[in-house]
Amino acid sequence: MEIKTAEFTLSSPRESMCPKDSKAEYAFIGRSNVGKSSLINMLCNNKKLAKTSATPGKTLLINHFIINREWYLVDLPGYGFAKRSKSEIARLEQMITGYILQREQLVNVFVLVDSRLEPQKVDLDFINWLGCSNVPFAIVFTKADKLTNAKVNANVEAYKAKLSETWEEMPPMFVTSAEKRTGKEELLAYIDSINKSLKASE
Secondary structure, eight states: OOOOEEEEEEESSSSSSSOOSSEEEEEEBBBBTSSSSHHHHTTOTTTSSSSSSSSOOOOOOOEEEEETTTTTEEEEOOOOOOSSHHHHHOOOOHHHHHHHHOOEEEEEEEEEETSOOOOOOHHHHHHHHHHHHOEEEEEEEEEEEGOOHHHHHHHHHHHHHHTTTTSOOOOOEEEEETTTTTTHHHHHHHHHHHHHHHHHHH
C-alpha cells in the first residue's frame, strides 16, 4: 500500500468528539519521546504532518489524520507522562483509556517502543493492559538506526522473552527507523491486510 494523501482532520479532547463516520482507525501511542511523530511523518511521506518536538509530551489531544480518504491514522498522547501535574496526568489517562476502550472504529493500536532500551515496566504494563482489555495491537520498535542490527535483534528478543512470561502468543512486531525508512513497507502492508479483511467481512 502507498499513502498518496494524508490530511489532518480533527483534534479531540475525548472519544465522544472524534469523527462521526465509520472508517477504520489505527492508533499510534508510546512513551514520551519515543519518536512517534517522526514515525507517522515517515509513513505518510510528510515531514510536517505530525508535529515533532524536542520537548517530550507535546501531543495532548486525540489527533485524526485521514489517509487516502479511506482510513484514519490516530496520534494519541503518550503515556509515562513528561513533567505533568497530577490533574493533567489523570485527564490524559482518562482520554487515552476512553478512546481505546470505547471507540468502535479502532481496529488496531500500534505501541511504539524504543529499540535502544531494555524492556521498560511502563511499556510492559501498557501492553498487558491492552491484552487484558482484548484490544488488538502490535509492537513497533523505533529508532533502530541508532544501534547495530545485532543489538536491535537482541533487544527485540529480550522483549519476547519478557512477554513470554505472561503471553502464550506474541503480538505482531515491527522494527522501524524514521531516519532510514526501515519497516515502512511492512507496517503499511499490515494495515492494508487488516483493511482488506474488514472489507471482505462487510
